[in-house]
Amino acid sequence: MTKELSLKEALLAEFGENEPIILRYIDSEEKYGVDKNSFRKYLSNLYKLKEINRAEEGIYYFAFTNTYLNEESFLSDDKLVVSKFIMSGKKRYGYRTGLSFANQLSVTTQVPKMTEITSSMISRNKVENLSTKYFIYKARAKITNSNYRLMQILDLINDYENMVEVEDNKAQEMMTLYLKNTKISRAELNSLINEYPSKLFRTLYNKNLFKVIESTVK
Template sequence: MLLADELLDQYGYNEPIIANMIDAEKWGVKKESLRRSLNRMVEKNELERYEEGIYYFSKWNNILKQKTKISERAVIERKYVKSKNEVYGYLSGLAFANQIQITTQVPKNLEIVTEKNASKKRKISLRSYTLTLKKPRVDITQQNYKLLQVLDLISENEIYKEVSTTILKDRIKNYVCDIKLSKKEVKQIILKYPAKTAKRLMETEIYDVLI
């Protein structure tokens, strides 16, 4: 099977392909050889280049009469938040507060907690967004990322002050309803946060929602 066919089978159409996140050994080549292969595919119009090191397979849009394009948010998500099979980051701060509808503010600065960040905290300026990347307090998994989002939110006292405690509890309860962590696991993760977080969990009665 050709590399283009294998990549299309793995990623599908309109999904960001991050060159430095591809396991080159899986394809039996070195990273530099893989990058050259990707660039040749672009030259042959088999693959689209979003920017250096980021690619995708486009489709033809019959209505717009042009090839489809991927969004910057999709690229951000793939690089720092999740792939089809793995979660390695999550939205935090105002972006998460907006997601669960406890604020009407729509931030241009996206705060992301991610495993894909070597430093404790750094800022990156992109085309339409500024990213603040932070390292997580505990390893991020598919099972715990929602809990971590809530704990980060409660730690940042001012973010959730736009709504009543009742609304806050309701929004969080709906958001974490599918978490599959035991009470012991939840408590162990809470212990990784400052004492003020546990105190605010009690004050807002969110602790009862999580346990």
């Protein structure tokens, strides 16, 4: 078996079908014993051999064939954006924010004109114009599995007047419930708060929201 086909089997076993494989997020040397340059070359060769599909430069996937239509699957725009900017596997590096998140939390009925995302994977804000428009914000701090929910809530509080339509006590209830399983250290909480402008502190005080974020301290 060639190195390319051996790598294909390993990738297929790990990612499965119709899941994005983002080269820059993979430590190929640690996972597959292949240096980055060779890894890219092998994936390019597999693509030329039609053993793997390419969504865009540096992002591949294994398509599955619809036997009824005799067509290969494509990655949806949302799945592609999620893998690039929010999470891959169990690793979290982004989250939905703005009206997208406020709507999810049921504190507003406003319909977002675009999907807003905050990500640790970019160095400056950017726009992705796909079937839906995505606005990607550079994260204020490193996003992890343990802090992303709190960061979503801090974003919401920072723009409270524009985002929240329900009564303050209802908003507090929804936020507290959303943060139920979020636990971070006091030092990390203070560090995150300090990344936001002073209006966050005013809203925390005026809307009696300190107790909401304090609930996350372990």
